[in-house]
Amino acid sequence: MKKLADIYINIPVKTIVHSYTYIIPEQFSFLQAGSRVVVPFGARKMEGFVVKIYPMDEENSDLLKEIVDIIDTESYFTTKIMQTARFMAQFYLCSLGETLRLFIPGKNSIKIRQIYIVKDKNAEISNEEKAVYEYIKANPECDIKQLQAIFKEDAEIIIKSLQKKNIIDSDYAYKNRGKNKYKTYIKINSTVVTTELLAAMTRKKVQKKALEFLGDEKFHSIDELKNNGFSSTIVKALIENNYAVAEEKQIFRDSYDMVRPQELMDIELTDEQKNVMQQISPYIEQGLTKMFLLHGVTGSGKTQIYIEAAVKVLAQGKQALILVPEIVLTGQLVVSLKKVFADDVVVIHSRLTVNERNDAFMRIRTNNVKIIIGARSAIFAPFFNLGLIVMDEEHDASYKQDESPRYHTRDIAVKMAEIYSSVLILGSATPSIESYFAAQNNEYQLLEMPHRIDNKPLPQIRCIDMREELHFGNRHILSRPLAALIEETLQQKQQIIIMLNRRGFSTFVMCRSCGLVMKCPQCGLPLVYHRQNYLQCHHCDIRLPVPDVCPDCQSRYIKFFGSGTEKLEQELTETFPNARTIRLDRDTTGKKMAHQEILQSFKAGRYDILLGTQMVAKGHDIPNVTAVGIISADASLNMPDFRAAERCFGLITQTAGRAGRGDVKGKVIIQSYNPEHYAVLCGIKQDYAAFYKQELYLRKELFYPPYAKLIKLTVQDKVEQSALDKALQLKEKFRKTFKDFSRYQIIGPAPSIIANFRGIYRFNLLVKTVSLADVNAFLRAEKIDIDKAVKIDINPLNTM
DNA sequence: ATTAGCTACGAT
DNA sequence: TCGTAGCTAATT
Numbered sequence: 001m002k003k004l005a006d007i008y009i010n011i012p013v014k015t016i017v018h019s020y021t022y023i024i025p026e027q028f029s030f031l032q033a034g035s036r037v038v039v040p041f042g043a044r045k046m047e048g049f050v051v052k053i054y055p056m057d058e059e060n061s062d063l064l065k066e067i068v069d070i071i072d073t074e075s076y077f078t079t080k081i082m083q084t085a086r087f088m089a090q091f092y093l094c095s096l097g098e099t100l101r102l103f104i105p106g107k108n109s110i111k112i113r114q115i116y117i118v119k120d121k122n123a124e125i126s127n128e129e130k131a132v133y134e135y136i137k138a139n140p141e142c143d144i145k146q147l148q149a150i151f152k153e154d155a156e157i158i159i160k161s162l163q164k165k166n167i168i169d170s171d172y173a174y175k176n177r178g179k180n181k182y183k184t185y186i187k188i189n190s191t192v193v194t195t196e197l198l199a200a201m202t203r204k205k206v207q208k209k210a211l212e213f214l215g216d217e218k219f220h221s222i223d224e225l226k227n228n229g230f231s232s233t234i235v236k237a238l239i240e241n242n243y244a245v246a247e248e249k250q251i252f253r254d255s256y257d258m259v260r261p262q263e264l265m266d267i268e269l270t271d272e273q274k275n276v277m278q279q280i281s282p283y284i285e286q287g288l289t290k291m292f293l294l295h296g297v298t299g300s301g302k303t304q305i306y307i308e309a310a311v312k313v314l315a316q317g318k319q320a321l322i323l324v325p326e327i328v329l330t331g332q333l334v335v336s337l338k339k340v341f342a343d344d345v346v347v348i349h350s351r352l353t354v355n356e357r358n359d360a361f362m363r364i365r366t367n368n369v370k371i372i373i374g375a376r377s378a379i380f381a382p383f384f385n386l387g388l389i390v391m392d393e394e395h396d397a398s399y400k401q402d403e404s405p406r407y408h409t410r411d412i413a414v415k416m417a418e419i420y421s422s423v424l425i426l427g428s429a430t431p432s433i434e435s436y437f438a439a440q441n442n443e444y445q446l447l448e449m450p451h452r453i454d455n456k457p458l459p460q461i462r463c464i465d466m467r468e469e470l471h472f473g474n475r476h477i478l479s480r481p482l483a484a485l486i487e488e489t490l491q492q493k494q495q496i497i498i499m500l501n502r503r504g505f506s507t508f509v510m511c512r513s514c515g516l517v518m519k520c521p522q523c524g525l526p527l528v529y530h531r532q533n534y535l536q537c538h539h540c541d542i543r544l545p546v547p548d549v550c551p552d553c554q555s556r557y558i559k560f561f562g563s564g565t566e567k568l569e570q571e572l573t574e575t576f577p578n579a580r581t582i583r584l585d586r587d588t589t590g591k592k593m594a595h596q597e598i599l600q601s602f603k604a605g606r607y608d609i610l611l612g613t614q615m616v617a618k619g620h621d622i623p624n625v626t627a628v629g630i631i632s633a634d635a636s637l638n639m640p641d642f643r644a645a646e647r648c649f650g651l652i653t654q655t656a657g658r659a660g661r662g663d664v665k666g667k668v669i670i671q672s673y674n675p676e677h678y679a680v681l682c683g684i685k686q687d688y689a690a691f692y693k694q695e696l697y698l699r700k701e702l703f704y705p706p707y708a709k710l711i712k713l714t715v716q717d718k719v720e721q722s723a724l725d726k727a728l729q730l731k732e733k734f735r736k737t738f739k740d741f742s743r744y745q746i747i748g749p750a751p752s753i754i755a756n757f758r759g760i761y762r763f764n765l766l767v768k769t770v771s772l773a774d775v776n777a778f779l780r781a782e783k784i785d786i787d788k789a790v791k792i793d794i795n796p797l798n799t800m
Numbered sequence: 801a802t803t804a805g806c807t808a809c810g811a812t
Numbered sequence: 813t814c815g816t817a818g819c820t821a822a823t824t
Contacts, residue, residue, distance in 0.1 A: 007824080011801055020824040042823040043803055064824055 298657025318387025507562030
């Protein structure tokens with residue numbers, strides 16, 4: 001009897017939330033849930049994911065179409081992946097198709113294109129259409145791109161005309177996106193090549209030599225033979241004479257292959273580290289689900305904990321996933337981990353090619369690799385048996401995906417720790433308020449490492465009130481004390497890091513005659529001036545020329561205001577002409593490895609001063625850095641966002657933590673316009689507990705996380721008023737459904753930070769609730785989950 | 801995301 | 813009255 005399959009279509013569209021049912025044809029009767037298939041969908045063919053298989057009910061089967069092809073012979077999505085994807089679809093209010101596609105490299109397994117075929121082979125064709133007709137006849141799988149390349153703009157018109165006359169028809173062709181890479185290996189055929197045979201080989205000298213080389217009966221690659229002086233002709237002869245057998249083996253592309261394992265040093269753990277490991281180990285050994293929050297100050301040796309935990313997991317024969325916020329931070333970790341785990345390490349991040357990613361996933365799926373390092377997308381790898389998830393810098397905003405589905409890696413990691421029965425370690429020097437709160441409430445077990453390794457002191461921090469600097473007539477970016485600290489550090493041949501969290505030269509451009517601020521024509525945000533003489537929108541990245549005169553009043557009095565890293569760089573080179581300065585921000589790290597190279601050469605001592613955006617604050621360990629300057633940690637305090645203080649405190653603590661990692665005590669200077677703000681005060685004292693207490697108090701007062709859960713709803717429409725009206729209606733419905741103001745609140749509608757982007761107007765509603773599930777159900781009941789005019793962001797990082 | 805199908809308006 | 817652009821609804 002035939003079977004049916006419920007299938008989700010691989011389409012990232014929120015209006016399609018349910019599965020579609022197809023007939024499984026006889027030849028594919030082996031299909032299982034979790035397989036990827038090709039199905040007809042509307043007029044097209046699409047990739048689909050089988051989620052359920054059941055016997056066919058004869059009644060309405062004639063309405064159903066058949067699966068046309070399969071992509072996998074065995075199930076691609078494991079049961080555990082299915083569970084994770086189901087959780088995500090439920091939690092983030094999107095379709096299972098949308099979440100499942102995250103688990104395949106490149107989000108599509110096949111590439112589908114429309115092709116044209118000749119239907120009527122003997123048709124009478126007019127002269128102007130003849131060439132196209134003949135081309136399609138001669139090239140059975142040609143698509144619109146090929147035809148356009150030859151017949152230019154005529155192609156489309158003629159195709160339409162031919163289709164209308166029923167002379168040609170369209171169909172869909174598809175091919176696998178990933179290509180496996182193979183290499184030929186050969187092995188001596190010992191049943192044929194006996195010692196007697198070798199002894200009798202007098203004529204084929206080179207072949208004899210080659211066979212002696214292959215004496216160990218193991219597989220050797222053709223490359224290896226070539227490198228040892230045996231040409232491909234010899235290899236061919238060996239195989240033809242049946243002296244050797246050949247085999248194709250899949251090889252895995254690995255862009256980190258050049259990072260070779262170094263000699264392993266035995267590292268003695270500190271008492272703090274030992275204590276932490278004692279708490280973690282039992283859960284790993286017994287394979288239990290357990291969440292830890294590892295709160296360790298900068299330089300306390302959290303990485304060593306990750307390594308030790310991974311060693312323990314490997315001993316259990318399981319895999320360990322180590323997540324870092326950004327690709328660039330993988331570099332250092334890869335080196336540390338390769339020291340210990342050699343080729344058992346694989347790296348995954350979004351800049352890998354689809355093929356590299358495919359290979360990495362294959363190695364993980366087949367348990368060929370045990371340690372997986374990666375940025376947030378690595379959580380979607382097909383783990384064989386996952387025993388440990390580490391999330392380093394768990395507070396970091398890059399763990400949140402900014403486009404649909406807007407997941408937070410931490411939410412998924414917590415769920416996966418349950419599903420895989422594994423240990424989760426969230427590590428940070430400045431944990432997110434939510435995570436620390438969860439630890440206080442025993443949802444996570446708190447592990448504290450308050451001391452630096454070897455009891456190195458935390459840096460000494462001084463705060464400079466920039467308002468006073470201005471009173472003294474200092475209009476520079478650098479305060480006098482910071483300039484003095486730089487001078488002193490340079491003289492001692494030590495290194496300096498300076499952080500200014502804004503790239504570009506000036507932060508806004510204004511006409512001094514009429515006050516017009518140059519804004520992005522697409523999204524309306526102020527444009528930033530860059531020294532290579534262009535204006536750039538830091539939201540949508542478009543570049544515009546600098547106007548000579550004001551577009552409004554024609555005045556030539558256009559001035560640049562505010563300071564970015566480019567201006568800071570200029571000031572530093574002017575003030576310290578002998579210092580070697582290097583800048584690190586998104587503009588200097590365009591190429592794939594540039595970030596790594598800049599840090600490497602700074603670490604190697606080829607530069608004295610490293611300046612840049614928050615990139616300079618993250619994760620690296622450079623012993624000769626003894627001084628750190630923070631120019632604008634408090635700039636974010638002026639933003640109307642409830643997480644502004646948390647971000648400011650984190651930035652100060654993280655950046656200051658770069659200083660004094662070697663033998664000399666570090667010195668840090670913070671320049672501030674809000675020196676009395678608690679985020680700055682606690683940052684200076686490096687006092688997380690005090691900051692947490694103060695922040696928690698405010699969060700409770702204002703009903704923000706961790707006391708409330710947030711949902712941001714963005715209503716968008718081409719007509720401003722329609723968007724606003726719709727938002728107001730939604731707000732009204734919410735108010736009617738949730739009357740308990742102490743438990744359910746809705747704020748807004750407020751224009752989005754990019755209120756008008758490409759002619760679409762946006763308004764935000766912010767829901768604050770004690771129960772995400774309740775509001776979730778409400779949004780489903782109101783069909784907001786399938787309304788393409790409303791974007792839903794569960795646990796948004798910013799509220800604007 | 802695509803596309804088939806329908807409505808409304810303009811040229812013939 | 814036909815043709816086409818623009819919008820909507822449906823995709824098993």
